Amino acid sequence: MKHHTLSVLAAGLALALFGSVQAHAESANLDCKLKFSLTGWSLIYKHAEGHGTVSCENGESMNVKISAKGGGLTVGKSHIDNGTGRFTDVHNINDVLGTYAQGDASAGAVKSGTAQLLTKGTVSLALAGSGEGVELGVSVGGFTIEQTGKIRK
CATH class of the missing domain: 2.40.128.480 (Rhodococcus equi virulence-associated protein)
Structure with missing residues (x-):
């Protein structure tokens, strides 16, 4: 159970980090x-x-x-x-x-x-x-x- 919780937490953090990096890159295109x-x-x-x-x-x-x-x-x-x-x-x-x-x-x-x-x-x-x-x-x-x-x- 602990291993599953850590996997879900790690996946959630990875998605949040990816979303933050992607949003930062997209916002650099402000004309x-x-x-x-x-x-x-x-x-x-x-x-x-x-x-x-x-x-x-x-x-x-x-x-x-x-x-x-x-x-x-x-x-x-x-x-x-x-x-x-x-x-x-x-x-x-x-x-x-x-x-x-x-x-x-x-x-x-x-x-x-x-x-x-x-x-x-x-x-x-x-x-x-x-x-x-x-x-x-x-x-x-x-x-x-x-x-x-x-x-x-």
């Missing part, structure tokens, strides 16, 4: 997007600030502040309006917050565009946008997303 505007300048040191909104397929959204800082051989001034981003490997909306590693090589005058892939641990962010400005150079740094308001459902 979240970023819409943003960004204005920046660079003269060796690169600095840009902006704002945006993160929205996820589960109906949650939040306003965010964006900043990009770094250094390298750069010079210029630019702004991006109506930029977009798409996150991967997100479990919940808070996973998008933090600083992403950023590398950049750019050259543009008057009308310019950007496409970048940034990473923060297992979460990645693909950015795309167009705007105006003049920029030339290579830089590395961080792209930070901070929450500025409550999460809305």
